[in-house]
Amino acid sequence: MYNGGKIILGLIIFLLLITLPVWFNIATGTSKYKPNPKILPGQTECVAPANYMRTSHMRLLDEWRDEVVRHQRRYGEINGKIYELSLSNTCMKCHSNKKEFCDECHNFADVNPYCWECHIEPKEK
Amino acid sequence: MSIFYSLLAITVLILIPIVGVGGLGWRYLFGVIIPYAAFGLFIIGIIYRILLWAKVPVPFKITTTCGQQKSLPWIKNSKLEAPPNSFWTAMRMSSEVLFFRSLFRNSKAQLKPGPKLVYGSGILLWLGAICFHYSFLVILIRHFRFFIGPTSKFIEIVSGLDSFFQIGLPILYITDLVILIALTYLLLRRFLSPQLKYISLAADYFPLFLLLCIALSGTTMRYFTRIDIVAVKELGMGLAGFHPVIPDNLSLMFFIHIFLVSSLIAYFPFSKLMHMGGIFLSPTRNMANDNRKRRHINPWNPKVEVHTYEEYEDEFREVMKNAGLPLEKEE
The missing domain is CATH 1.20.5 (Single alpha-helices involved in coiled-coils or other helix-helix interfaces)
Known part of the structure; x- marks a missing residue:
């Protein structure tokens, strides 16, 4: 050799x-x-089924962003209910803690969304 | 015909997980057993092929050169084109591996009306190849995030650069687009050029189809049908940590993707894709051009029985002495 x-x-x-x-x-x-995202107790209903949210929440937020920022439609109807199209005011009512909810999976899967480059990051106690 | 056979093969490969997971529900087989088996075959196959090549005797030093060899000090030489030592051989090899230097010199001949034979540069192949290979490397590095626990800074930087333009959500990776374009070009090239089509075999089309289907299933999963990425990582970590688990939220598209990737790595050591290891073992490229400085021993040389004059004299000393012949040693 x-x-x-x-x-x-x-x-x-x-x-x-x-x-x-x-x-x-x-x-x-x-x-x-294994990531374990925390949700405020007592909430049962989301804007979409859990499975859809798990795979496609970023699409939903992207569409909402376009609706609000580009078309000035701040409210939208989803499944017969009117929601304010807002991450901080609607989503974070139940998914209130960025560190314990968002970051839990994002850090696990090495995803770095740029939400908080424009929005003010919520302050956690 | 070779296009037909490789298309048939790839169709069967796509149908297997559709039937196996979609119809029969063998998720553990397709998520754990087959990937492990494929990876095992990949490693064993690579070791086997490399050792097989390493054992091949090298009878002659057959370095390809296209420059002046190093000789007398006042003759200008080209160190990269005719490497005089192992350092320059390594330099030439890395320019080959990292930049595909010899492919860059690819030229094409065309018969123009006249008739006139015209030579021109054929750089498109080099461009397609380099786009494909580097995209593939970046994609491979990005995929490491599914197998390692804490986020690695290096992978984060690579993915960050790859998603530099922040188009869409999930953000478009530039390499995903580039690899699809490059693979399409490399495939179309074989379809459209009659000369290339003539020399193309099923073993040329099949890897291209396979890679194209892997890239398509992966990009479909990321940008269109989408998948629970946490579930994917749980599977990946389970595989890398040898405690495999099959999460529930894995879609059929994911199983097609992972089965095609398993097919690719199992096929890898036994196909032309082994040029990854083969490039380092090419005798025309991995030897220094020092024929005149260092003797290259051919391992095939038979053992030559020699009888030196000293031995001859020892044998016939007495007879020679008696005949009065001159001797080198009197004893």
């Missing part, structure tokens, strides 16, 4: 790189963490 040492070294480096998540999780010991 010509340059056997170099080839095997390269192979080992490659294998370490592609299995990086395994070593990373062993090193940090966080592979069993």
